[in-house]
Amino acid sequence: MGKWVQLFWGFFKVGILGYGGGPGSISLIQAISVNGYHWMDNTQFAEMLAIGNALPGPIATKLAAAIGWQVGGVMGALSALIGVVLPSLVLMLGLYQVLLAHKSNPYVIGLIRGVKPIVIVLLVLLILDLIPGTFPAHRYVIPLVIFILGLVAIKELKISPVLVIIGSMITGALFLR
Incomplete structure (x- = not known):
């Protein structure tokens, strides 16, 4: 049962901290699964990422399911999927009305504009980290x-x-x- 809790908790952190969707989450998933819990190495992660990018759907959930399956079978995949989706689900249900009411607020607009460059930097750093093992x-x-x-x-x-x-x-x- 410890593996399932680790998978849930690891991907729960990705779900909470992965602002910007899949692209912003990829580097977090890599850090957690390669450096944090050591579920795989960078080469395995790069291969999983390549296959996941070729398939339709959100990359964070595909990686969660694949890594969860590899680490803990069916229950591992479910634990990781629930972990990565739960924060977004709760936040979307709870904060939708608040954001809708303040969508024209300059602070909210500035916050969103300020996060976009960070997501781009995270993607570039991820690419630079994966190139040596991939090619x-x-x-x-x-x-x-x-x-x-x-x-x-x-x-x-x-x-x-x-x-x-x-x-x-x-x-x-x-x-x-």
Whole structure:
């Protein structure tokens, strides 16, 4: 039962502190699961994050379910999911009316604008932390080419991101073994 409580508590902290949705939560999940509880290493986390990003839905809940499953089976997945969702659910139900009443307040507007750059910095730090384990020094070229081609395909050729993701997964499976 200790694992389930750890999963709940670890992901409860992510749910409370992960302002900005999934992107803001990814670095917290990484810190808790890699550095805090040592449920996995950075390479395993990067692989789980890559798979989670390829699937539809919120990334924080996908990571919670996957990590919870890996650590504690079905009950671990449920514990982690409840932990990550519960704070948002309670806050949304309890504070919705308050925020609605004060949505034009300059302090509330400033608070929201001030948090956005922090989320971007957290994402950049996460990327810099994951690159060494994900792409060994001699294998940067193909992922960089896949990234550039994907960017061109989406922005210039107007190809659906879904098709680009599927193509990137196939290319990675073929060339990045």
